[in-house]
Amino acid sequence: MKRNLARRDFLKLSAGVTGLAALAACTSAPATIAVKETVAVKKEEATTAPVAAEASPTAAPVAGGQQVTILSWNDNYAPDQAGTPGAKQWDAMRQEFNRVHPEIKIEDQPITSGTEVRKNFIAANAAGNAPDFFYTYPPSMNPYYDQKFLLQMDELVNSWEFKDKVVDALWYDAVIDGHYYGIPADFYGMTLVWRKDLFAEAGLDAAPKDWNELVEFAKKLTKPDKKQYGFGLLGMAWASWYWENFVWQAGGEVTKRLEDGKIELSFTDEPGVEALQFYQDLKFKHQVTQENVLQDYGENQKDFVAGRTTMWMTANTSYSWYIEQGLSLEQLGTAPLPAGPKASAAQIGGGYWTLNPASSKEKQDAAWTYVTWRVHPDTWKFLWKTQNDLGITPTPWIPVYKGLLNQAEHQKVPAEWVKTSEETGAIARTEYVFKDKLEPYFAAPVQTVLTDAKANCSAVLIEAAKKMVSEIKDTVLAASVG
Secondary structure, rough: OOOOOHHHHHHHHHHHHOOOOOOOOOOOOOOOOOOOOOOOOOOOOOOOOOOOOOOOOOOOOHHHOEEEEEEEEEOOOOOHHHOOOHHHHHHHHHHHHHOOOEEEEEEEEEEOOOHHHHHHHHHHHHOOOOOOOOEHHHHHHHHHHOOOOOOOOHEEEOOOOOHHHHHHHHHHHHHOEEOOOOOEEEEEEEEEEEEHHHHHOOOOOHHHHHHOHHHHHHHHHHHHHHEOOOOOOOOOHHHHHHHHHHHHHOOOOEEEEEOOOEEEEEOOOHHHHHHHHHHHHHHOOOOOOOOOOOOOHHHHHHHHHHHOOOOEEEEHHHHHHHHOOOOOOOEEEEEOOOOOOOOOOOEEEEEEEEOOOOOOOOHHHHHHHHHHHHOOHHHHHHHHHHHHHHHOOOOOOOOOOOOOOOHHHOOOOHHHHHHHHHHHHHHHEEEOOOOHHHHHHHHHHHHHHHHHOOOHHHHHHHHHHHHHHOOOEEEOHHHHHO
């Protein structure tokens, strides 16, 4: 894959080939930064026969039994993935859907992942040739809603058999102004990974449970003479992706949607200042972070694998990647993020299946049949069985449904991974409102306090907020700014 990867692509590389929805070839995470050219790629035919697995759910044919063709944008195949187990699993999925729903034909338009997809999606809607259904990241839901790209799905969702079984937090970005505009597809959660072997050397045998223990443990684990530090920070352009967790844990919100629809920049309130101060203290007061706090995501991952960092925040879907990079299960510890002074919270990301409001009712019904098949519990089980047969390393997921799916019953996933995923789902938060437009503005304040011990955390946040208000429509300062 190309460099200049978007965040979703980094977690794809981390997680291998074990997703659902548009998480293929590797796996998923929200992407908002690095632009990458979107090009069509050739989808090669499966090199193996369909994988035998449990039969997936069936549904009644649409349109009186006549075949309906619906357009899909498919990023499941990268040029260098053809013939791999990851590509074969998606061939098996499509063949299984074709078997149970011969009345629906999926016309695939292969694309590559990256933020160019967002631009192309906007252009396609303007030109009238957008896909009939689309996998959409949480930060894009509101912008797409504002541009009228999302079908209001109240009637469909309210009649969906699994509506009330979905984990409550996962509906957050799919419900806009009291109406449904998507259904949850799949989600990862931010967790703590820790090096059990290095913890043991420091006399520690468990992950920190709160901010105080995080500092205490990180100090014991930091050994400058060995170029080993206690906690890895993310200060690159995606800084708010990690920092938002600390704001929530301090009891605050990064942004708030007001009744008039405007976005209040609440990160200047005390919890936001406290979270940024904690970052600055980790770097300068406690001196437990890596020397280059502005290094990219990939370098942070390498540091963890090499033992240069002993604790690091990562998606639960990335665990198998660390094993594939050489760590053993005995070395890799997983745990929910440490609690803050006011709350336990962890960001979850993934996506929603949305429908095209410009498509015909016939195509919308066919697309609804497809997307509900994709998220059906039996389809998850089919995917897991397929992965087992193809020898694909299992990856844990945040359960989309309450109590309906136990991945460990279908795949050999370490019990600790499942436990961490379940506990993370219980403290789940989707990303802050208006993130699609605001994220680039957060790198400056985070990087400032991580490179200047004397920088005033409140002042840099207020400066960032004022810049946002001056450049982004419908944003307003919080009362804390005065």
